[in-house]
Amino acid sequence: MIVGARTPLKRWQQAAVAVGSAVGALLNPRRADLIAALGETTGKPSFERVLERMKRSPEGRAVLLERPRVISTEVGHAWDLPPNTFGAAYANFMGSRNFSPDDRPPVRFMDTDELAYVAMRAREVHDFWHTLFDLPTNLIGESALKVIEFEQMYLPMCMLSVVGGTARFNEKQRKLFFQHYFPWALRAGLQCTDLMCIYYEQHFHEDLEDVRRKWGILPAPVPPT
Template identity: 25%
Template sequence: MDLSGFVRYMESPGDAADNASISRFFQERGVQAQMLEAVMGDDRVASLVAERYAPAPHETDVLLAMPEGSLGRAYARFLEVHHFNPHFFHGVEGESDLAYVLNRLRATHDIWHVLLGFDASEAGECGMNAFTFAQACTPTTCLLMAAKMIRAIPDEPAERRRLLQAIADGINLGLRAPGFLGWRWEEHWSEPLADLRDRLGLRALTPAMAD
């Protein structure tokens, strides 16, 4: 059992290699296959997978030039402000349905951040982990969330409460929001973020930390 990625995550925020290590751990044990079966029950996800939907790579400069308040501009600003690499995650090799779903989840991670209002703090990432686990039964995000909770044990009480609130928000959003995995988000870059949030019913479910 190679749990080295999880161990490193318990000590400090992990990197792409640690994420890949945790994912491989679950793939080798067939847990990822159970996740795939769960998400394929959504017809929109099944259609996306069958088509192997692969939007053209986005150019950050092009997205930044989009109208203020649009999803594309908000996403590009999120990447720019935090100096994030949109290709941070290691791609899963292969042409299987599972490989496609895992890569799609990773490709849209930061888009979901923007839509949901979770920031890039430790608590914000924990909220994202909780949301993704609730929506897609992803075992990797469950383990990452556990590692972050363990790291939070020596933190100040206020920081622990913030992290736990983010987890509660993520679970609530994940259980009540429509399925995110089946959406073709890249076809909505120019749409106002507020309109998309309204269409998804997110205004009434906005996390406590959102703007």
């Protein structure tokens, strides 16, 4: 999925794919394939920086060496863990929404195997971050998580997604996002550890609140009523 599907692009082709994906994603934010293509064609420098950070981190190096995948055959044991654990919280997050870890689109436009893996890893740990930050999967929750993702990886796609998402808010959603979720996301993204350098699967058995404290995770506050 990571190696075989890659398509080499010239610069003008990358620009064309980026523009087309951006327009398509704005028109239909549910098109995960377009959002993925936008992230890959605009995010190479960001993924290169993430790769270098992972190489400097002991846990990040272990991830790069072993290349774990967040797919059902590798994370299915999370569904059998005690309810207080991080793994069980992730399983509950996925199961309650009828999500499958196998639904992520493949990487197509990265130059090397290493960068392709980093891009795939960033895509696959997205639901771990939803679980850790206790964010919903509605438009507000996804936009808030994109703020955190931008602060963690500086991917242009993340900021474009925030702009596109907030443009679709109604007046009540916009007020809630900018007064409640946006300031929290700025703090949360800055105070937590480097989230791309965590070998999440090795911490499935640990208590959810313990890993949140260890990684400096600030869960989303309950919105005002």
